[in-house]
Amino acid sequence: xxxxxRMPDAExxxxxxxxxxxxxxxxxxxxxxxxAQALGPYAGKVVGVEVDASARQLALEREIVHEATGDLREGxxxxxxxxxxxxxxxxxxxxxxxxxxxxxxxxxLLDLGSTKQSINRAMRELPIGILAVGGHPMTGRESSGAGxxxxxxxxxxxxxxxxxxxxxxxxxxxxRALVQALGALPIExxxxxxxxxxxxxxxxxxxxxxxxxxTVANEGENDExxxxxxxxxxxxxxxxxxxxxxxxxDILSTNTQAVATLLAMFRMQLAQLEAMLISRxxxxxxxxxxxxxxxxxxxTAGNGARHAQP
Amino acid sequence: xxxxxRMPDAExxxxxxxxxxxxxxxxxxxxxxxxAQALGPYAGKVVGVEVDASARQLALEREIVHEATGDLREGxxxxxxxxxxxxxxxxxxxxxxxxxxxxxxxxxLLDLGSTKQSINRAMRELPIGILAVGGHPMTGRESSGAGxxxxxxxxxxxxxxxxxxxxxxxxxxxxRALVQALGALPIExxxxxxxxxxxxxxxxxxxxxxxxxxTVANEGENDExxxxxxxxxxxxxxxxxxxxxxxxxDILSTNTQAVATLLAMFRMQLAQLEAMLISRxxxxxxxxxxxxxxxxxxxTAGNGARHAQP
Numbered sequence: 001x002x003x004x005x006r007m008p009d010a011e012x013x014x015x016x017x018x019x020x021x022x023x024x025x026x027x028x029x030x031x032x033x034x035x036a037q038a039l040g041p042y043a044g045k046v047v048g049v050e051v052d053a054s055a056r057q058l059a060l061e062r063e064i065v066h067e068a069t070g071d072l073r074e075g076x077x078x079x080x081x082x083x084x085x086x087x088x089x090x091x092x093x094x095x096x097x098x099x100x101x102x103x104x105x106x107x108x109l110l111d112l113g114s115t116k117q118s119i120n121r122a123m124r125e126l127p128i129g130i131l132a133v134g135g136h137p138m139t140g141r142e143s144s145g146a147g148x149x150x151x152x153x154x155x156x157x158x159x160x161x162x163x164x165x166x167x168x169x170x171x172x173x174x175x176r177a178l179v180q181a182l183g184a185l186p187i188e189x190x191x192x193x194x195x196x197x198x199x200x201x202x203x204x205x206x207x208x209x210x211x212x213x214x215t216v217a218n219e220g221e222n223d224e225x226x227x228x229x230x231x232x233x234x235x236x237x238x239x240x241x242x243x244x245x246x247x248x249x250d251i252l253s254t255n256t257q258a259v260a261t262l263l264a265m266f267r268m269q270l271a272q273l274e275a276m277l278i279s280r281x282x283x284x285x286x287x288x289x290x291x292x293x294x295x296x297x298x299x300t301a302g303n304g305a306r307h308a309q310p
Numbered sequence: 311x312x313x314x315x316r317m318p319d320a321e322x323x324x325x326x327x328x329x330x331x332x333x334x335x336x337x338x339x340x341x342x343x344x345x346a347q348a349l350g351p352y353a354g355k356v357v358g359v360e361v362d363a364s365a366r367q368l369a370l371e372r373e374i375v376h377e378a379t380g381d382l383r384e385g386x387x388x389x390x391x392x393x394x395x396x397x398x399x400x401x402x403x404x405x406x407x408x409x410x411x412x413x414x415x416x417x418x419l420l421d422l423g424s425t426k427q428s429i430n431r432a433m434r435e436l437p438i439g440i441l442a443v444g445g446h447p448m449t450g451r452e453s454s455g456a457g458x459x460x461x462x463x464x465x466x467x468x469x470x471x472x473x474x475x476x477x478x479x480x481x482x483x484x485x486r487a488l489v490q491a492l493g494a495l496p497i498e499x500x501x502x503x504x505x506x507x508x509x510x511x512x513x514x515x516x517x518x519x520x521x522x523x524x525t526v527a528n529e530g531e532n533d534e535x536x537x538x539x540x541x542x543x544x545x546x547x548x549x550x551x552x553x554x555x556x557x558x559x560d561i562l563s564t565n566t567q568a569v570a571t572l573l574a575m576f577r578m579q580l581a582q583l584e585a586m587l588i589s590r591x592x593x594x595x596x597x598x599x600x601x602x603x604x605x606x607x608x609x610t611a612g613n614g615a616r617h618a619q620p
Contacts, residue, residue, distance in 0.1 A: 157541070202543050210583065213605060225507050233515050263584055289520060299537055
């Protein structure tokens, strides 16, 4: 038994026993495509549902799915596991518009949406018999197409599972097994806590990045040198501003309260730094910057360690 | 003649004719060490001035300098080119405390400080005969030791030159030749303009990164999951907060006005986004996010193109 913990994740997932007859992935973007690829070995058949015909074609050519359709009802009718890999509002739309009635009883339904409270609320209204769990893989890339899909993108990354009124104990076990089959690390928490955490580490950073790019773009209209001289620091800080606008719009509008709360806390921190700067209180400024700089380095070190030993 | 433009930068630097008898680099950190390495082929002798004995030892062992000393006067006495590679306040201290009297007449003095107005003010008071130019290579790494020095770190990167009252036309030509010998791209501008540009692309981003890390650290005290779930977006946005605190303290305290101005402009941008968010004006929010996202992508594309053809 002591050996088991040393086995690679994929093998331990086999031990935990995830398998399904038909996996249907709704949305063949980067996340959906990568998940379809990663779960292929554990599914009798993989079906993709995607409205974009060229994305369906690509997924078939790259053998990411066995079958692809643009029809949601047809795609999910025979599945025993359905994964929704779409922007948050699309997921809610599907949940509110008959998706539940298209599926067989006892189907496991998992979504990959980036905010969880509003999705969990919509899941509560599903027909009894649909086993639904909210999910959020903590991994992200700038690109959004299935052409960049990578079955290893979930490996050793946290994967949050948020139970709701449609989550039976066995559904949760099955969702955990699915997550482990991806090589990811399942973490259970309630949807409210999830949304607050991601507001801090993801949605607030996106807004800051966007407001920074808007500020620099304004400066750039007066002085082109702004763009010419921008280097690595600006590159890092502006990357999130280039995220998919529709995806981020959905995220912000379904997590408004937590994001607004974190924004208020951020403004306090920024105002403190600004006060020290303007009052030329250099010693206090440096004394304030130091522990912040250290906590960033501690996180990097801890994070590196976690990645090394998953 | 048409061929000349296709020659590698180092060769065209030879054409522009940079050479010196003795180069003295004051400060053997990452910048100073890299510059000493890169200019080695163009100098009869390279001398390093560094108070830290182990950094001196390392620079000698790695043959980054021919000689190293902890004594500023001794180090610069016989140089015909002196480069100051230290935090901004150290540069100002040296300029205000007799550095000018230690050097021979006609010595070219260049600094690599990250803000230029306060340094240029101090350069104005140098003895007539010292040929001083303010400089700022637009390149940066997180690490700060000469152990990571890299002679190619300036290659194809902008290198700002800010003339002042001690900059003769021939001194400026010589500084340009030095910059070209590094493989960097010389850009002349006045110190005030430089400081405003870097406030936008570098100092404001640093403050935002720092205030973000402080906000997330506060959240992390209530809920450790914040640290566990933080992924690539937070990694990018928090990187600058890990910068050297002393260096950044010097930068902020010598560029207060420009940084405070940019902070005020940033707050306006953030407040606009927040108003749309709180009022749940999703369409306007998305319509606002889209051009910002596009201007970021345009910059990346343009920046990539510039790097490909230097």
